Amino acid sequence: MAKICFGIDIGGTTVKIGVLSMEGKFLDKWEITTRTEENGKYILGDIADSLKKYVADKGIDMADVVGAGMGVPGPIKDDGTVLKCANLGWGVFNCAKELSDLLGVPVKAGNDANVAALGEQWQGGGKGHDDLVMVTLGTGVGGGIILGGEIVAGVNGAAGEIGHIHIVAPEDTIGTCGCGNHGCLEQVASATGIVKLAKRLVEETDTPTSLRDLPQITAKDVLDAAKAGDAGAESVVDKMAGYLGDALAAICAVVNPEIIVIGGGVSKAGQYLIDKIQAAFTPNAFHALRDTQFALATLGNDAGMVGAARLVLQ
Template sequence: MDKVCFGIDVGGTTVKLGLFNLDGKVLDKWEIITRTENNGEYILQDIADSLKLKMKEKSIDKSKVAGAGIGVPGPVKADGTILKAANLGWGVFNVAKTLENLTGIKVKAGNDANVAALGEMWQGGGRGCKNVVMVTLGTGVGGGIIIDGEIVAGTNGAAGEIGHIHVEDDETEVCGCGKKGCLEQMASATGVVRLAKKAMEVSDMPSSLRNQEISAKSIFDEVKAKDSLAIEIAEKFGKYLGTALCNIAVVTDPEVFVIGGGVSKAGTILLEYIKKHYDMHAFSACKSAKFTLAKLGNDAGIIGAAKLVL
């Protein structure tokens, strides 16, 4: 049998796992439950057991495994040390070395958003590019920065935490990080809903949004239907995110911004509002950056994790 590797994406409810050949082709993928009880002490053992079971099922000798990559939700240092993963209950420890000891397989670890960005660069929305910024618009706003094909992690693994760029001085509510006025409060799925609720409070403009449950999807559906208030909300969203990406561009100078996460399901109309405000404020040399939607969906994490070891 040819050599293989594993890609692992640890989420708050499930761990996604993939078996790949060295060209990055998915040979198999599966999931296990993330057991977060007792501060997540079972998670890595469960992963190790699942990998061993898969190797037995597929008759894979350990000598044929090039390694395993793992993406985890928290800042990860270059040596594989995670500095905290609150939703898993983890404190500071070396994820890579711990999983290596449990499996006998070489392991590389990275932040989950950075790893997903690597996956999108390799096989998704950033394919063919070496300088990529990925933005994930979900419950929060995550990001990953790839320069010359390599993840930029920074000293503490916190590079790419773009959701916590300060964008609004007048914000009174506190972000999950403890600060006020973060991009995450304006451009995440929950952030767009907040913008909509505020807009409906201060404006008496008629809108179909007033007669339905507000979600990022319903807002952009109404934008497509030319609802004036929805368009106003999309403009505000686009201004916050587009301007923030201008600031990121003058530091990273990417070829492409890949937009993923649940909000990106709105489709290309989302990119129009982001790019409009990006083009207004971008430094001239950075204006050629492209905007694309993520293509790998839930597989970005396992594909990027595999790429970590290849």
């Protein structure tokens, strides 16, 4: 039978489990609930049970399973040691070794944002490029740096934490970032940040905007209104894209990647958003960085599973 591998993406609510070919194609995928009770002590056992049942049901020989990769929502060292994982209730322990002992196959683990970046590099928006920066614009702003086809994890597992680059001018900073700082990129470039900027526009200015008529504003509302020509909404997008483009120019001055891949829920705004970000990036980027390519992520919620599988194949 052909060799296969498992790609596991552990989130605070569900664990996504994928079975992939060596070429990175899905053979199967499903989700199980993340049981975070009792400091998340059941999570790895539940994953192992689910995979063992799958293997038994399908009549798969475990000798054909090359290994399992796993993305976890927190800082993690190359050897699989989780440093802290508040969402799961996990303290410090080697999650890769523990799952490997349960499954009897090699396991590698990485930070979920980094692993998703690796997925996009292998099979998604960054396919064909060894050096890539990925930005995930969701509730927060995550990031992943891939150089030479491998994750840059950093000595504390904090490489690619680009949502916490301190870049926002005091006049555009609203409240405190989740990390405790002020002026983090995440405060303006995440879905949450876009909504905050839009609410400030509605509540603190007389700028005409269709957003004023909405009972509740979402990031999608803002981007849709901007695309439809609403100047007020566009000013919010320009501010968000301005800071993001400037931060990306700084990131490129550090690692000079071939391509920047933009993912996360906010990236559903598509090429319109890419154009806005690129318009801010280009004038602020060092001349040798101006031909950096931009692309949309293509794997969506599958990126973590694909990247996790890649991790164990490296």
